[in-house]
Amino acid sequence: xxxxxxTFIWGIALFIFLFYSLISLLFRAISYPRDFCRxxxxxxxxxxxxxxRYFVIVPCFNEAGVIKQTLTNxxxxxxxxxxxxxxxxxxxxxxxxxxLNSPRLHLLRRYVPNAHTGKGDVLNFALDYICQIIIRQxxxxxxTIVGVIDADARLADNALERLNAYFSSPQxxxxxxxxxxYPHFKNELQILQDIEFFSIxxxxxxxxxxxxxxxxxGNGQFFRLAPILAKIGQHPWGNALLDDYELTIKMMLxxxxxxxxxxxYVYQEALTSPxxxxxxxxxxxxxxxxxxxxxxxxxxxxxxxxxxKLGIYYFxxxxxxxxxxxxxxxxxxxxxxxxxxxxxxNLPPLTLxxxxxxxAGFSLFWGVVFGIxxxxxxxxxxxxxxxxxxxxxxxxxxxxxxxxxxxxxxxAFWRWGLHENSWIKTEHGKKES
Amino acid sequence: xxxxxFTSAGVAASVIITLMVMFGLSxxxxxxxxxxxxxxxxxx
Numbered sequence: 001x002x003x004x005x006x007t008f009i010w011g012i013a014l015f016i017f018l019f020y021s022l023i024s025l026l027f028r029a030i031s032y033p034r035d036f037c038r039x040x041x042x043x044x045x046x047x048x049x050x051x052x053r054y055f056v057i058v059p060c061f062n063e064a065g066v067i068k069q070t071l072t073n074x075x076x077x078x079x080x081x082x083x084x085x086x087x088x089x090x091x092x093x094x095x096x097x098x099x100l101n102s103p104r105l106h107l108l109r110r111y112v113p114n115a116h117t118g119k120g121d122v123l124n125f126a127l128d129y130i131c132q133i134i135i136r137q138x139x140x141x142x143x144t145i146v147g148v149i150d151a152d153a154r155l156a157d158n159a160l161e162r163l164n165a166y167f168s169s170p171q172x173x174x175x176x177x178x179x180x181x182y183p184h185f186k187n188e189l190q191i192l193q194d195i196e197f198f199s200i201x202x203x204x205x206x207x208x209x210x211x212x213x214x215x216x217x218g219n220g221q222f223f224r225l226a227p228i229l230a231k232i233g234q235h236p237w238g239n240a241l242l243d244d245y246e247l248t249i250k251m252m253l254x255x256x257x258x259x260x261x262x263x264x265y266v267y268q269e270a271l272t273s274p275x276x277x278x279x280x281x282x283x284x285x286x287x288x289x290x291x292x293x294x295x296x297x298x299x300x301x302x303x304x305x306x307x308x309k310l311g312i313y314y315f316x317x318x319x320x321x322x323x324x325x326x327x328x329x330x331x332x333x334x335x336x337x338x339x340x341x342x343x344x345x346n347l348p349p350l351t352l353x354x355x356x357x358x359x360a361g362f363s364l365f366w367g368v369v370f371g372i373x374x375x376x377x378x379x380x381x382x383x384x385x386x387x388x389x390x391x392x393x394x395x396x397x398x399x400x401x402x403x404x405x406x407x408x409x410x411x412a413f414w415r416w417g418l419h420e421n422s423w424i425k426t427e428h429g430k431k432e433s
Numbered sequence: 434x435x436x437x438x439f440t441s442a443g444v445a446a447s448v449i450i451t452l453m454v455m456f457g458l459s460x461x462x463x464x465x466x467x468x469x470x471x472x473x474x475x476x477x
Contacts, residue, residue: 011451030471209474
């Protein structure tokens with residue numbers, strides 16, 4: 001009976017995963033090359049709006065290892081005013097920031113007990129400051145563009161050019177850049193994170209462009225201030241641990257649609273330690289669970305289309321689906337292993353070989369597909385290529401990367417159940433032990 | 434305990450057919466979804 005129940009759960013999860021992956025693949029492979037220039041994020045307007053003013057917020061908590069380099073990169077874009085918010089760091093982040101002398105760099109500091117209350121609060125704090133500046137300098141709210149960049153990030157060289165092109169159209173309001181990990185990887189875990197962001201998530205975001213369900217990813221989000229203040233309020237970010245998707249839901253509920261930029265990207269640091277990777281992902285899963293508070297409003301919403309609702313439901317159901325699917329895989333594998341003899345001992349060797357080969361091929365299918373797209377993406381954007389050894393193990397890594405994420409799901413449900421909503425910060429720029 | 438008796442041709446065939454149907458349904462469903470939405474893009 002147990003085997004039947006878990007086989008049923010596994011079947012449903014597999015069907016949903018296949019459906020989602022296949023539609024993403026169809027949009028990526030067929031529609032995207034045809035529609036590349038029709039994407040709002042890739043458009044080329046007749047005239048660039050020269051009055052746009054950019055304010056880029058960089059939240060900073062114990063980022064001494066990376067913050068100076070990040071700010072230097074951002075200040076290279078001459079239209080950017082950079083607002084870095086130190087959230088009561090205990091390392092020498094502030095000293096590192098203070099070494100940079102630029103009138104376009106603004107350092108804001110938060111102190112305990114008002115600090116360490118979450119990324120949403122930090123971003124809202126910076127937004128208050130930006131509003132003060134633009135009121136003082138009489139900058140138009142609809143010409144003010146606010147961006148959020150992580151403390152470990154670097155923008156691609158064409159980022160400002162693409163942003164100017166995007167925001168020069170008065171109809172465009174919010175965009176999310178493609179995300180990539182820094183190249184020159186130290187281990188395979190970093191490559192897997194790069195594939196996940198640069199190719200797999202990219203594929204999903206392309207599909208979401210067609211269904212109007214593009215999600216913000218935290219790092220590399222830019223929006224026009226006027227519609228956000230008018231429709232969401234002075235403090236748009238909430239307290240969910242996944243502040244970016246929470247903001248996405250709020251925007252969608254207020255009829256603000258997010259666009260996606262495919263032709264420029266923001267680099268961020270990939271983690272090298274599995275332990276830190278699991279902690280980071282557990283925060284994301286818990287943040288997804290936090291977003292369940294919006295479910296009644298989403299269900300009742302008359303603004304959201306059925307497809308948009310479906311897109312949000314899919315996102316909200318993911319932790320539960322992944323938990324049940326992983327549990328089913330563990331239970332079924334245990335049953336198969338403990339009943340090995342009665343299951344397979346009577347099979348002729350050739351049949352057994354065919355069954356095992358079939359299972360291996362089946363499990364590696366998406367690893368191969370995503371690996372091909374990733375290889376093509378690296379080639380297309382002149383990014384450093386992978387070695388032959390890395391290429392060979394790529395499908396295996398992609399197919400089985402999610403196994404270790406089971407621990408992050410358990411951790412997230414545990415913390416969520418205990419109402420432990422403290423921020424599990426990802427450390428950047430530190431040597432892994 | 435016999436869970437899925439692969440030595441029985443009938444059971445083995447039904448498992449394989451179920452998997453193939455699942456694949457087929459996912460493919461047809463996603464193709465229909467794509468056909469419905471593939472023009473649904475608006476320039477900003």
